[in-house]
Amino acid sequence: MEIVQPQESPRLLSLDVFRGITIAAMIIVNTPGNQEAYTQLRHAEWSGCTLTDLVFPFFLFISGVSLVFSLSKRLERGRTNGLAAQILRRTAIIFGLGLFLNAIPNYHPSTIRILGVLQRIAICYGVTSILFIKTSLKTQIGIAAAALLGYWLAMTYIPVPGFGAGVLTKEGSLASFIDRALLGAHTYRQGVYDPEGILSTVPSLATALLGVFTGFWLRSGRDDKSKIYGMLAAGAVLVAAGRLWGIWFPINKALWTSSYVLYTAGLALWVFALCYRLIEVKGIKGWGRPFEIFGMNAIAAYVAPILLVKFLVLYKLDVPGGEPIQLRIWLCDRIFGAWLSPLNASAAFAFSYALLWLAPFWLLYRKKIFIKI
Numbered sequence: 001m002e003i004v005q006p007q008e009s010p011r012l013l014s015l016d017v018f019r020g021i022t023i024a025a026m027i028i029v030n031t032p033g034n035q036e037a038y039t040q041l042r043h044a045e046w047s048g049c050t051l052t053d054l055v056f057p058f059f060l061f062i063s064g065v066s067l068v069f070s071l072s073k074r075l076e077r078g079r080t081n082g083l084a085a086q087i088l089r090r091t092a093i094i095f096g097l098g099l100f101l102n103a104i105p106n107y108h109p110s111t112i113r114i115l116g117v118l119q120r121i122a123i124c125y126g127v128t129s130i131l132f133i134k135t136s137l138k139t140q141i142g143i144a145a146a147a148l149l150g151y152w153l154a155m156t157y158i159p160v161p162g163f164g165a166g167v168l169t170k171e172g173s174l175a176s177f178i179d180r181a182l183l184g185a186h187t188y189r190q191g192v193y194d195p196e197g198i199l200s201t202v203p204s205l206a207t208a209l210l211g212v213f214t215g216f217w218l219r220s221g222r223d224d225k226s227k228i229y230g231m232l233a234a235g236a237v238l239v240a241a242g243r244l245w246g247i248w249f250p251i252n253k254a255l256w257t258s259s260y261v262l263y264t265a266g267l268a269l270w271v272f273a274l275c276y277r278l279i280e281v282k283g284i285k286g287w288g289r290p291f292e293i294f295g296m297n298a299i300a301a302y303v304a305p306i307l308l309v310k311f312l313v314l315y316k317l318d319v320p321g322g323e324p325i326q327l328r329i330w331l332c333d334r335i336f337g338a339w340l341s342p343l344n345a346s347a348a349f350a351f352s353y354a355l356l357w358l359a360p361f362w363l364l365y366r367k368k369i370f371i372k373i
């Protein structure tokens with residue numbers, strides 16, 4: 001592989017738009033109006049991959065691309081004093097925000113969930129950032145490959161007491177066993193595994209590193225056409241490799257299997273290549289403005305909708321002659337239930353909820369208020 005020295009690049013609007021698309025999708029899939037949801041708007045039952053299962057790896061991929069641009073500028077200007085401390089500080093804050101969200105409503109020290117989505121994002125950001133500033137591209141590629149291959153070998157060949165080796169069920173996988181042994185009741189909903197567990201964090205680092213490699217590619221001296229074709233070709237290879245590997249190591253978001261890493265990173269490259277071509281090359285930007293608004297205030301756009309939906313779920317209204325009903329379901333029934341089926345009412349509520357949040361973030365965008373960590 002030819003390595004071209006990176007050149008100074010401006011902020012990528014296409015990356016902000018891609019981030020905003022991912023946040024909008026996150027809000028939609030996290031906020032069904034009732035207990036119904038279209039297949040693509042909920043996670044795969046176990047193995048498999050739906051639109052919902054793309055949201056989290058897209059976040060990690062984007063974080064990898066972003067850190068290349070943000071950290072490269074500081075390294076090129078020689079502003080490295082305190083850089084590692086700044087990375088660790090940002091990692092701790094994001095991790096802490098994840099713990100804060102997990103503490104609502106389960107704040108008890110004996111059962112609070114320790115890991116989660118933001119916690120994994122924090123760990124992957126922190127580790128990949130340190131790798132980026134301390135190691136070479138060749139070393140980073142080796143670490144990504146070792147993470148994927150090592151995780152596959154461990155999950156396939158290390159026996160689990162009572163189940164044996166290579167069992168990839170919720171109860172029997174090595175990752176689930178480690179989560180139960182080390183996290184105890186601090187797993188997701190005090191279950192038998194954690195979808196953002198300890199061992200499965202290892203291959204998720206490869207997801208972020210694939211974003212880092214994309215950042216290197218974008219900051220190279222190649223022309224835009226070569227960059228786009230390169231991303232499309234790499235995406236095709238990763239998707240095909242992920243599907244092929246999935247024959248032996250099924251694509252599974254909860255276990256964050258190595259095949260899932262390759263498959264979702266390939267799809268992320270395709271989506272990003274499309275955004276890059278439309279915005280950076282063709283100059284067609286208007287369609288992406290709503291997503292740019294979300295993408296420029298990513299942390300706030302992630303945390304605020306989750307806080308409100310927790311309230312909508314936890315606050316219950318008394319119903320004469322019946323069980324108390326979640327405020328979320330009550331609103332969905334009143335606004336959409338009278339003229340839509342339960343399935344369509346649920347989807348309409350989710351999309352409306354995302355549009356609702358566009359208004360306050362549009363105001364922040366207009367006033368150039370961007371909440372950074």
